[in-house]
Amino acid sequence: MESPKHAGDIAVSVSQAYGVNTMFTLSGGHVFPLYDGAVHQNMRILDVRHEQSAVFAAEATARLTRQPGLAVLTAGPGVTNGVSGVATAHFNGSPVVVLGGRAPRSRWGSGALQEIDHPPLFEPITKLAFTGSGADSIGQDVEMAFRTALAPHRGPVFLDLYMDDVFSPSPEYVSETLTPSPLEPDPEALAGIARLLAEAERPLLVLGSDVWMERAEEAARDFAEEWRLPVVPNGQGRGILPSGHELLVTRARGAAFGQADLVIVVGTPLDFRLAYGWFGGKEGAPLARVVHIADAPSQLATHTGLSASAAGDLSVIFWGLSAACGSAGVNPKAYEPWVSRLSEAATAAAAGDAALLRSDADPIHPMRIYGELNKVLADDAVVIGDGGDFVSYAGKYVEPRRPGNWLDPGPYGCLGTGLGYAIAARLARPSSQVVLLLGDGAAGFSLMDVDTLVRHRLPVVMICGNNGMWGLEKHPMQMLYGYDVAAELQPQCRYDQVVTALGGGGELVTSPDEIGPALRRAFDSGVPYLVNIATDPAIAYPRNTTGV
Template sequence: MGTSSSFSSFSGRLAGHGGAHAVEIARHHGVDTMFTLSGGHVFPIYDGAVKPEPAVRLLDVRHEQTAVFAAEGVGKLTRRAGWAVVTAGPGVTNAVSGVATAHFNGSPLVVVGGRAPDSRWGQGLLQELDQPPLFAPITKRAWTVHETAGIGPAVDEAFTLANSAHRGPVFLDVPMDRLYDQAEVELDGRGPAADRAPDPEAVAGIARLLGEARRPVLVYGSDVWLDGAERTALEVAEELGVPVITNGQGRGVLPGGHPLLANRARGLALGNADLVVVVGTPLDFRLNHGLFGGRDGAPPAKTVHVTDSPARLATHLTLAGAASGDLSLVLRGIADGAKPGPEVERWRASVSETAAAAAATDREALGSGSAPIHPARIYGELNRLLDDDAVVIGDGGDFVSYAGKYIEPAKPGNWLDPGPFGCLGTGMGYSVAARLSRPSSQVVALFGDGAIGFSLADVDTLVRHRLPVVMVCGNNGVWGLEKAPMRMIYGYDVIADLTPQTRYDEVVRALGGGGELVTDPAEIGPALRRAFDSGVPYLVNIATDPENVYPRKTMGV
């Protein structure tokens, strides 16, 4: 039998059982590692992974959420969809938060789930559940394949969708009996060619707005990295001489210390701007929903939104300009058509002075010798040890907020955090992904003591698979994002306390890694150096001040 798919990018014959078909297509899409937790519903996929040469690596974890976060992390770091395979029922439901996180992050991801057999569906089988409806709101597509001959084309479609702008997760489940069945399939490799050329008039309109603006700001987000536009974005910023704010994986497009980087003058830049051009990130709560200007009596700023696909353009406010398509082409078109006026130089100098003043103030906190330990001191020590290509992972609340303030990546794509969905527990999966995707780079995972409880058992995964990672836990014994706001609202707090100085480091040692507890600020640097030199998963568990609250204007921002 033969079949074809309008999404086919694979050309050739597939033979054998359904699991072998799935693996062959995944390999075609650049997959070299399958993240999973052993389950009988997907045994044929494992069989397909280990028999051919070269084999697809099976990396098994202790909780399916870690498998999905690892696959999402691969997508973030390599800009090519990672692959998670989970067993039916609870295996699939455990994957939901990871898929939702990928949805909000725009991360390319393919999740294949096992499913109870078609042959006896409706008879109360083990883990019998119609799973795709769970994923419909948080994927580009979620569906079931009911024919063995359709598995290869469906997996091909899944990877093609996940890797196409706007990137995101795709879920596919396959009944167990269809995976075991045999079939032969011929695919013709005739996939659709996407036209991502931007509208030249829209681009020209944005260029005119930039030429007219006196206090413009550029904002670069994760899609600048994921769309491969990071080099063009840097060139455009420098040609225009406009202050730049970065977020998500856009951090590092302008390396730390770059004169145009305005992250430490964010309030001034966005509050006093007359034009803000937001590229590759949604106008969500992190950017005040696209409402800029108005500070110190300044009029509201005009907002421009540039996205990698039309569906991502903001619709909740009136935009002064908008464009979508290949972000490199959009940015190059804007720069070629814009001629910023002389006022921009004065504006740039003002923003730069404010950023420099903030950096000078930072030095006191970064070198703080206070006890209990100020979280900033940890980042003062860590910054001295980080290489330019280090991958830094944030999984936590207040502690990671400080990281966002004090750590500026030297390169784009090297900062991973949960993103706007705010799902704690990403850190171990992202650590696995980073160590595999960047084998020669430092990998540092920053955990709050609340977040580390979500996935600490997966240190076992790091140990078993020999994946050395430096882990740092800011251990203040409280749920910081909840305790302080609840006190502010009600005058008291409940269920916001953890046990102070819990020995998470001893758990890591028990699982085969290394670790230590630090209570003296003078010992932070030496402990971090021991972690980097250890060659094993190593946790530096640092007791921090529970009364130190990250300053926020609003909850969740």
């Protein structure tokens, strides 16, 4: 006779109905029934060495597959160790469900092991944080978590389960797996945006991560190409227009933002990465009109004046906006001088950087690393950035050829995402190159999870730009105070030997002519492999103060 199902079985069953096939976790007794349910139902259990990596892996799964990610964390410190991962998912709009263990209901308030009320900790950084109401309602609770995470605007949900509830029998539950209805945009709002385009001479289109998450990348590209709009991508918007596309003007970003008279920002907040929504005003140009388009009204900017805005399903918006442009008499040929000017600026910028991408400087200039990496990256490579100065170069010099192939921590800027992201990328894209770019500071947060890569046979190429410092802090402190403190790391620290000790491969590179061969060895190795490259500590990534 078959044993009655417990609450862990039901939770796993509902998760599978929403497309989850991997549970990211670190072992803990409070959540054993969830593991048992995964075993019963053939859900993959991938255990990591720190709970933050479990949440980061779930978040990257959501961002790469556009399906919800699942992390299971044991009670108390297991849950609190995942807070930064949940905050990152919140700022990235990633549909992640975190199921937490909770001290037993029968002992609540008497000082049980790891007893703490988790949901109040998560309320500011989730769409919903709540405690399961009982074993009999586990199916409804888990379904509510997934449905809420997936509804526009997507985001993380936290649900913790009393230990004695999750161990208890639970009735069968059939998930409804309802998908939210697309939010229809206001036609008048689209008509207003089209009129602004008809009046503009120097428009610019910014495509952010939500364009990818909304599966609107084809509609976005069609819109840009039909109306001849130059494009600057942001976050996972990178690759919607592939490297080399005539309308892709990332390398002329400063001129584009500084001289545009109309900037249409789609699927990303008007935050510090986009000068808080202040564009134009350079070289005699007036301030630009700004249009903000989002998947939900809650995401529209309220901190700066907008000329127009629209919210709704992003594909529907692009289609509707295209029709509205036709009615408004938008003439794409009118933008050709502007597009040509930006294209020339981008070409000039690339030509100006060519020498550094081939630099033979010793110590190694970070740009030489990207010059060599671009030679060996495949079209479908997934590139992950986890670091400060070193990864900033990647954002400038690595142009994805396909959408959905770039991951960075996003606007929250949390270091330590890299190993969790790499774990998820290898599972989500088993036949693609997976490249993790680490600053030496970032490496210290999560390098122990190379053990996870090794145990689960997940080959990843890791490249560490090792300048022996916290570069984002050292150089500014010296500029401000004439000295720096708490900014030094061990020069040429052997992070590669950490990886080899954990069962992977690695090597230290100190000469620029060794970079290319080392990268080829890493890709050919078939194991987690760290190329630890000693870079010039005197070089800081050049930044301006405008955010653009």
